[in-house]
Amino acid sequence: MIRSMDVLARNFNVLQEKQKTISVNAANATTPGYKAQRLIQSTTAAEDLHNYMGGRELEGRRQLGGFTFGNQLDEMIRSFDPGALQSTGTVTAVGLQGEGFFTLQGENGQQLFTRNGDFTVDEQNQLVTQNGELVLATNGGAITVDERLTIDTKGRILETGQQLLITRFEDVNQLDSVGETTFTGQGGIQDTAQVSVYQGFLETSNLDMADAMVDLMQVTREFEANQKVLSAANDTLKKATNELGRV
Structure with missing residues (x-):
């Protein structure tokens, strides 16, 4: 027992x-760029x-x-399977197609990696995430945004000559999560050959809600089955206690 x-x-x-x-x-x-x-x-x-x-x-x-x-x-x-690209019409929204991650600078200077290109511009006219992390250029510095912002399919900022730092990993399963859409990792390679950048688009979550609902129903059934076993074990203990009490 x-x-x-x-x-x-x-x-x-x-x-x-x-x-x-x-x-x-x-x-x-x-959530843009979320990986299930x-x-x-x-x-x-x-x-x-x-x-x-x-x-x-x-x-x-x-x-x-x-x-x-x-x-x-x-x-x-x-799952690092890609999500679909969705048009936003926002010039600071950037979607990736192919292998690679945007490279960010966290609060402590640590490099972070994300597929969430829902960016904005801060008070210093720098391209940042919604959480305030700097979006890095290939020179390791911040990306300065002028009055206009035009990004080509290789991540080049046409107005400033800067380029988005895209980092690719040979084994994405070695990345560690530090947020819902941000990761840390070692051994990244600066590479735009296997990725295309699309301004005005965001990569959607790769979660299949139908699969999630099926999984939730399965877990619910397993909970119910285990609760029935627990109830039966509880009845057995009660019976054993009552019979021992009569002896």
């Missing part, structure tokens, strides 16, 4: 994390079971084989 309760507790923890991940995805369904999260789940290692019901006297050890006591979460990964 104690082992059963441990299995149930583990299952509820797994389901809570899955539900949390689905909720975060759904909340960012309209997914939890990788596996079964726990099988344990050998035995009893002492073997032999003529029913006292010999008998192996029953292996049994798996529930599931566990291994890691959280993101």
Whole structure:
């Protein structure tokens, strides 16, 4: 009975994390450049079971084989599949198609990477994110915006001669999330050969809401199934307690 309760507790923890991940995805369904999260789940290692019901006297050890006591979460990964490009008509909105990330400068000077091109201009006439991080040029500095802003498909700012710093990673799965759409990572390569830049467009979230709803319904069913098992275990404990009390 104690082992059963441990299995149930583990299952509820797994389901809570899955539900949390689905909720975060759904909340960012309209966030530009958002990459959907997914939890990788596996079964726990099988344990050998035995009893002492073997032999003529029913006292010999008998192996029953292996049994798996529930599931566990291994890691959280993101899908870096591209989202669709959506026209905004805003000159500071920039969408990417192909491999690569916009390069930003965080508050502590650390470089950040994002596919969210929902930019704006700050009081210093610099191109920044909605959170205030600087959008970097290929020289590592800020991008200055004049009265007009024209960006070609290679990220060149025609009015100033600057160019957006586009960073590509050989393995995007090695990136670490530091926000809903920003990442950190090592080994990035400055590269515009495999990416096209589209001014006035934003890359939409790559979340498939239909898949998210199916996942949510599946988690709900699993919650219900585990709650029924918990209720049955609770009834068994009550019955056992009441009968022991009569002895």
